[in-house]
Amino acid sequence: MISNLLTIGITTKNRWSDLEVTLQKLEELQFYRIPIIIFDDNSDTICPFDIKQFKLNIEFQRFNESQGLIVRRNQLAKIIKTKYYLSLDDDSYPVSDALESAIIFAESHNNLLCISFPIYNPVLGQYQNQSFEKSPYQVRAFIGCGHLLHIDNFLKLGGYRETLIHQGEEMDIAARGFQKEFYCYHFPSLLIHHTASNEGRNWHRMDFYGSRNNVFWNDWFVPNELKLYKQLRTLISRLILTVKVRRLGLIKGEIWAFKNLEKYAEYRHTMSLKLYSDWTKLRFS
Secondary structure (H helix, E strand, O other): OHHHOEEEEEEEOOOHHHHHHHHHHHHHOOOOOOEEEEEEOOOOOOOOOOHHHOOOEEEEEEOOOOOOHHHHHHHHHHHOOOOEEEEEEOOEEEOOOOHHHHHHHHHOOOOEEEEEOOEEEOOOOEEEEOOOOOOOEEEOOOOOOEEEEEHHHHHHOOOOOHHHOOOOHHHHHHHHHHHOOOEEEEOOOOOEEEOOOOOOOOHHHHHHHHHHHHHHHHHHHOOHHHHHHHHHHHHHHHHHHHHHHOOOHHHHHHHHHHHOHHHHHHHOOOOOHHHHHHHHHOEOO
16 A cells, blocks of 8 residues: 555645645545654744644644754654655645556666656746656656655665755755666656745745855766866856846855865765766756
């Protein structure tokens, strides 16, 4: 049974209304027997609704200090007892009943790290992650708001890099997995809705860490022969975007990262030109 192989893990902070909708959607899909674990990363208020109202197998844990959602997702992976972990943001949920088919596909790939899914934003009416083929195919990485992890392989890689903070952990572990022959695949049949609520989002923080972590990724994985070119392209694109949107966090993150590259030199897993070429030939997600 699928409930013997899969646990749903949800991390949340300060988005109770989104979480309530997500649980409603999981109930509509009749995921009654699938274990669901929710970690609240020290929200400013306690949950305003009764979680027990849902006919779901929910375990809820509230933390009294904030450590970030990357840390919480690693903690979830360590306590989950099933083989697979469907990781959802509090504002993300499946809208099709193809989860069992996704598990069957996962079971046929021992080298699996993660399965990504098509991600659709019903508020904006657009895809954040689109399928390009009707059948599953290998991809570089995955979108974090809704994905399926093979827990043993995930933990063999050490889980998400908690140093990254806030963004970029998916690309980092996907690249590390690719080097160890643990691969990511896209499964088109299971659609995830991601409402991408702006509630609780700090745009300066997102800009800063998004830029910072992009520079780190280039330093940690891009072949030495291409590293300077890649970093210059990244810097120029961030400068242009900073002028366009007038948010200084974008360029501040870049500058901070360049000043602190050697501080994180231990994380370098530089790819060979051949491996990097194989990586870049794959679709992103």
